[in-house]
Amino acid sequence: MATSGEFRRVFSAFDQDGDGKISMAELRLCMKAALGGDMSAEEVQALMASADADGDGQLDEEEFVRLVREAEAGQEEEGDRCREAFGMYEMQGRGCITPLSLKLMMSRLGLHLDVNECQAMIRRFDLNGDGVLTFYEFKTMMMMA
Structure with missing residues (x-):
């Protein structure tokens, strides 16, 4: 503040x-x-x-x-809501969204994607190229949506 x-x-x-x-x-x-x-x-x-x-x-x-x-x-x-949403996608306790955790959450939402499609989605916002989304990268993605 x-x-x-x-x-x-x-x-x-x-x-x-x-x-x-x-x-x-x-x-x-x-x-x-x-x-x-x-x-x-x-x-x-x-x-x-x-x-x-x-x-x-x-x-x-x-x-x-x-x-x-x-x-x-x-x-x-807004940051609190974003952190809550991030927690829903980050299911494996790794502090990041992996292609598998994204696939699982998307299935719960009724969107059935394969791992390759999830990897492609992550790549669009994976700023450091590690293949997963950190909270910062997820927040950036949410602001672009």
């Missing part, structure tokens, strides 16, 4: 005109830089509305910190 000083630095970076508030335009520009993609005006407006407690159409530092903390909490919750 970020510290108060880190929040202040990020807030200052978003508050490009230095007026102590983050406008929709500033939020959209910084989200584009942070995410590497453009958010629609509607998405930025919804994000702003969800955090703008005083309804002035801008985020002060307190509103901004609350928004960031909620986003961090959501990421932690």
